[in-house]
Amino acid sequence: DGGITQSPKYLFRKEGQNVTLSCEQNLNHDAMYWYRQDPGQGLRLIYYSQIVNDFQKGDIAEGYSVSREKKESFPLTVTSAQKNPTAFYLCASSIETYSPLHFGNGTRLTVT
Amino acid sequence: EDQVTQSPEALRLQEGESSSLNCSYTVSGLRGLFWYRQDPGKGPEFLFTLYSAGEEKEKERLKATLTKKESFLHITAPKPEDSATYLCAVGYSSASKIIFGSGTRLSIRP
Numbered sequence: 011d012g013g014i015t016q017s018p019k020y021l022f023r024k025e026g027q028n029v030t031l032s033c034e035q036n037l038n039h040d041a042m043y044w045y046r047q048d049p050g051q052g053l054r055l056i057y058y059s060q061i062v063n064d065f066q067k068g069d070i071a072e073g074y075s076v077s078r079e080k081k082e083s084f085p086l087t088v089t090s091a092q093k094n095p096t097a098f099y100l101c102a103s104s105i106e107t108y109s110p111l112h113f114g115n116g117t118r119l120t121v122t
Numbered sequence: 123e124d125q126v127t128q129s130p131e132a133l134r135l136q137e138g139e140s141s142s143l144n145c146s147y148t149v150s151g152l153r154g155l156f157w158y159r160q161d162p163g164k165g166p167e168f169l170f171t172l173y174s175a176g177e178e179k180e181k182e183r184l185k186a187t188l189t190k191k192e193s194f195l196h197i198t199a200p201k202p203e204d205s206a207t208y209l210c211a212v213g214y215s216s217a218s219k220i221i222f223g224s225g226t227r228l229s230i231r232p
Contacts, residue, residue: 014165043220045222050131052128052222053166053209053222054222055221058219060218066218066219068219069221100165100166102165107153107213107218108153108154108213108215108220109154110154110156110168110171111156111158111166111168111211111220112168113165113166113167114165115163115164115165116163116164116165118163
């Protein structure tokens with residue numbers, strides 16, 4: 011079955027450590043996205059990529075970094091510069107920029 | 123400022139009691155309005171896309187409509203399994219991205 015795989019489901023880190031969240035898709039989609047969701051809030055866009063080797067900052071990119079070396083993969087690194095990293099992170103993909111998004115089941119990151 | 127606003131934040135209904143959720147938007151160059159359902163601890167699941175004012179889409183007990191400034195998600199005779207958070211999102215050409223509202227938490231009592 012085609013879909014988006016995010017791993018791990020739960021991730022725990024100490025403050026000051028960088029951590030990388032994995033996102034892989036086998037839908038052959040060009041566009042990929044990272045969103046952050048905090049309790050009781052909607053999704054906020056961190057980074058997005060419309061094509062391999064290219065990506066743009068979203069609304070809350072500070073303290074995060076991404077790469078898009080392969081069409082299937084769009085890993086997100088949460089750096090120690092991110093002041094409030096504890097959140098639910100969602101990866102998504104779409105055929106093109108304004109097509110419906112297909113989401114993974116998220117990674118819940120807890121930093122203490 | 124480009125934004126998407128959903129109301130109400132939370133809605134509790136009795137099984138069979140029909141109602142509507144609202145999504146209003148202020149963006150330039152609407153390229154699509156999307157509705158998603160999200161269950162706790164899961165990623166959002168796509169429901170509908172609406173592209174132009176007057177358009178309507180239906181799926182089981184859900185019907186989505188679109189005007190120039192807002193969209194409604196009508197739920198008819200809901201069942202407890204319809205309980206979820208419903209998210210609205212807008213794609214717009216002035217920013218080449220998709221932004222989300224904060225969602226409506228819908229709870230259906232048996």
